[in-house]
Amino acid sequence: MSGAGGITTLADHKRRRIDELTARTSEGGGVSLIRDAGRRLLRNPTAIVGAAIILLFLIIAIFAPLVAPHDPVQRFPELTRDLTVDSVPGASAGHPLGSDPLGRDFASRMIYGARQTLFVGVLATLIGLLFGVLLGAIAGAAGGWVDVLIMRVTDVMLALPSLLLAITLVALARESTQWTVIIAVAVVNVPIFARLLRGSMLAQRESDHVLAARALGVRRRDIVLRHMLPNSLTAVIVQATLTFAVAILDAAALSFLGLGDPDINRAEWGLMLGVDGVRYLEVRPELAYFPALAIILVALGFTLLGESMREALDPKNRR
Amino acid sequence: MPLLDVRELSVVFQRKGTKPFTAVDRVSFAVEPGETVGLVGESGCGKSVTSLAIMGLLPRRGNKVTGEVRFEDTDLLKLRPQDLRDRRGRDIGMIFQDPLSSLNPVIPLGLQVAEVLERHQGKTRQAALREARGLLDAVGIPDPARRLKEFPHQLSGGMRQRALIAIALACKPRLLIADEPTTALDVTVQAQILALLKELVDQSGTALVMITHDLGVVAGLCDTVNVLYAGRVVERAGRHALFGDPRHPYTHGLLQSVPRLDADRGGRLHQIRGSVNDNIPWSEGCAFAPRCDRVVDDCIGETVPLEPTSRGGALRCTNPVPQEVPA
Numbered sequence: 168m169s170g171a172g173g174i175t176t177l178a179d180h181k182r183r184r185i186d187e188l189t190a191r192t193s194e195g196g197g198v199s200l201i202r203d204a205g206r207r208l209l210r211n212p213t214a215i216v217g218a219a220i221i222l223l224f225l226i227i228a229i230f231a232p233l234v235a236p237h238d239p240v241q242r243f244p245e246l247t248r249d250l251t252v253d254s255v256p257g258a259s260a261g262h263p264l265g266s267d268p269l270g271r272d273f274a275s276r277m278i279y280g281a282r283q284t285l286f287v288g289v290l291a292t293l294i295g296l297l298f299g300v301l302l303g304a305i306a307g308a309a310g311g312w313v314d315v316l317i318m319r320v321t322d323v324m325l326a327l328p329s330l331l332l333a334i335t336l337v338a339l340a341r342e343s344t345q346w347t348v349i350i351a352v353a354v355v356n357v358p359i360f361a362r363l364l365r366g367s368m369l370a371q372r373e374s375d376h377v378l379a380a381r382a383l384g385v386r387r388r389d390i391v392l393r394h395m396l397p398n399s400l401t402a403v404i405v406q407a408t409l410t411f412a413v414a415i416l417d418a419a420a421l422s423f424l425g426l427g428d429p430d431i432n433r434a435e436w437g438l439m440l441g442v443d444g445v446r447y448l449e450v451r452p453e454l455a456y457f458p459a460l461a462i463i464l465v466a467l468g469f470t471l472l473g474e475s476m477r478e479a480l481d482p483k484n485r486r
Numbered sequence: 487m488p489l490l491d492v493r494e495l496s497v498v499f500q501r502k503g504t505k506p507f508t509a510v511d512r513v514s515f516a517v518e519p520g521e522t523v524g525l526v527g528e529s530g531c532g533k534s535v536t537s538l539a540i541m542g543l544l545p546r547r548g549n550k551v552t553g554e555v556r557f558e559d560t561d562l563l564k565l566r567p568q569d570l571r572d573r574r575g576r577d578i579g580m581i582f583q584d585p586l587s588s589l590n591p592v593i594p595l596g597l598q599v600a601e602v603l604e605r606h607q608g609k610t611r612q613a614a615l616r617e618a619r620g621l622l623d624a625v626g627i628p629d630p631a632r633r634l635k636e637f638p639h640q641l642s643g644g645m646r647q648r649a650l651i652a653i654a655l656a657c658k659p660r661l662l663i664a665d666e667p668t669t670a671l672d673v674t675v676q677a678q679i680l681a682l683l684k685e686l687v688d689q690s691g692t693a694l695v696m697i698t699h700d701l702g703v704v705a706g707l708c709d710t711v712n713v714l715y716a717g718r719v720v721e722r723a724g725r726h727a728l729f730g731d732p733r734h735p736y737t738h739g740l741l742q743s744v745p746r747l748d749a750d751r752g753g754r755l756h757q758i759r760g761s762v763n764d765n766i767p768w769s770e771g772c773a774f775a776p777r778c779d780r781v782v783d784d785c786i787g788e789t790v791p792l793e794p795t796s797r798g799g800a801l802r803c804t805n806p807v808p809q810e811v812p813a
Contacts, residue, residue, distance in 0.1 A: 374587065375582060375584055375587035375588045376587060376588050376589055376590045376591070378543060378582070378588075379580075379582055379588040379589070379650070380590070380601075381543055381574070382541055382543060382574055382575065382579075382580040382582075383574060383575035383579075383580075383601070383602045383605070383653065383654075384571045384572060384573065384574035384575035384576060384602075384605060384606065385571075385575070385601065385602070385605055386571065386605070389601070389605075393590070393593065393601070394590050394593075397590075397592045397593070398590065398591065398592055
């Protein structure tokens, strides 16, 4: 390559870069933290893979009635001729994955299971997030004995393994429904959110811009809501994404252990894995494989997205 | 009558199990309306703590503030927190050292300017944003309409400090406290910001308390200068008197230490020997004595009082630098 040629391309490259930068700055308006992070997320393959997995399951869950070949509770008598261990029917025409031991179409149950699993996971996370943020914000903003009280309660909750705590909570309920599972999983996650938010709130309380806001006479309420809280939320948002995965796993574990909703008509991956999957593992391992794989995939999707969100929202990566 | 009259202000930090530390020791100074007063001293001499104490911004626990901070007849130290909150930002503005960390990173600039107007003047968001635009324009931020929508990290350091000045002056306070407003900036930008501050306070008649360790800043801006050492005022004088004829050995040493372009090239830079760690407690004499070139026996043993000087200032020294004989 000749020297002159090299210089030209370099100059061209520089000019292009400058044009690019001018175009970006002249877009006008501010580039918010969220938009900036979003742009970085879109460039991260890990995030794309995670988001794609979640999106896929989300679409399946939302359009379950359209995607599923059959009603998940409809029994096909020709498939349930003999309910002995070694005669669970395999794939046949119209039933790509065969049926479960009760003669229900397995593929349809898997599809409806996505609905149930995501519903429980997302709701449990959101409820946990809501109360965690509330408690953490109160502790971080109030300080003093309020802070001590809330933190000691979270300490006690965190001292127990999360699944054990969830089992205890479910056991405390008089009867088990899907709501007891949701609430148990939510409660288990409250202390994690609360601690995380409190920590960032404390850091914010000492920050220069909060001091500057106080020097302007801004009211306490506004300082907490406008200056401390929004700056503390990034860690919690990341944690929430990761918690979706944990919540789904916890809910599945509860169902697996037989502590979930006892309704046999409800298609739920954890329950499918725990009851039929285990019982027929030797003759029809796919009854275990498919629900297990689905749980792992969804959890993986949320974990990938969560990790890349952590990276994207990290202020050190900002430009 | 002075606008701000600080009398015998002391701040003592104390934590359980540690020896109390007196960060500010009976500091008194006054600021007349429209006047610019400098508080000068090295790191740890109590400059910033003084300003935070005046504003009532010290942490609630772990310190004890005594004395009086009279602002137009009210003692700010005796005000209820909510009343003080009403005055901060409205009657007294403040500018901090680091313009980036003093702005909220997740809120557009416009809202941060508007916030103080909404808070103290009861303006609607719309009206406040309209006024914010004018304020940014007034502090020399180009294209203010666009900047209103931008976030702090998108602005340059100088622009951020201009924005902070706009926020601090938004409600036309009668007093502005600037705590090292130019330390985090480039030298060229420093000059611009100082010129802007000077112009704005002159225009609006705002009194200014300038806290700095930069003697150049003081020389360009302040009418009266208070030199602080180890939490006490050691010398007070008008700008010309202080620079032309420093009496306290500490002030003298500081001025000698400023590098000069016209100095002998081979010569070493002057320095004040020792460090703040060598200080002795004020109760046992002059805290500066261990580092002082002019130390005499009287300097150690008993407290040196702050005495008024013939030129209208004050001096805390037993063996001051002799007055220059007018040529």
